[in-house]
Amino acid sequence: MTPAVPRRDKGLVRPYVVTEGRSHPTRNTFDLVTLVMAHGDRPLDGLSPEKYRLMELCLGGALSVAEIAGYLQLPVSVTKVLLSDLVDSGHLSTRAPIPSAQLPEAQILQEVLDGLRARL
């Protein structure tokens, strides 16, 4: 199914340890493209190494959940648990991929179309 090329050392990430034994986030609000923003004013001491690494990455600017998982080379499920904790502790805030004003899908598609055409 997947090519036999290891992208990272197996065993480098031990999800069960990283998430302190939990496999479900405390909140269930993360889409792969939920946007994540870090708050620079929160202390980082006391965070687990994985959370510290995540905060270091996110303090540079906004990223989606999928990108955070990709850069940290963590499974998405693990990333969601970490993100969820860091939202609870006030280190991060998130924004839904589609603003709550609920743009109609047709309008989003029109904007995507315009954006793609402009690249030709």
Place this chain on the structure above:
Amino acid sequence: MDSALASDRVHTTHSGVYLRGTVRTAAKLLVVGHFGVGKTTFVGALSEIRPLRTEETMTQAGAHVDDLAGLDGKTTTTVAMDFGRLTLSDSLVLYLFGAPGQQRFTRLWLDMTQGALGALVLADTRRLDHSFEVMELLEDHGLPYAVAVNHFDDAPVFPEEEIREALDLLPDTPLVTCDARDRISATRALITLVDHLHARTAQEPV
């Protein structure tokens, strides 16, 4: 684990990693198709960031991953997807997620399809029948799609009608040919998909 290392790599070799502060909407499209059809190439040709990959090891007994069936004694399997990003305006970013169709029962596939606007199915004329699985999967999820034949140099060229028939496409499902390695060609294929999605929203009763 050396925690400084990972973020250093991100910061120094990938300026332009982060989203513009003005981004408000993140749209999601899928690029799907059978093994080796060109999904990673397609996403890579379009993405403004180095294409990223995430893997998930499935351990749940309830995960009906196809590959598990034949492997006695084995309780885990790895599923993967890769993805890229295109900033389309100050406020809009488009994410492309590429994954094969064998992952239908996994959490990763559910994550991927949730909120997706639609999918581009890449096909190869040397094995059109390999595309059925992923097309059925999209239909099961109610995700609209267009088909792009990714033209490989040694692949036979058939008239469009024959391909439509072989793939059993609905009359309004768009079919195009593309070269997944070429940014412009890949962009055109995506435009065909989004045009189709847009036309559908106009037809749907409000």
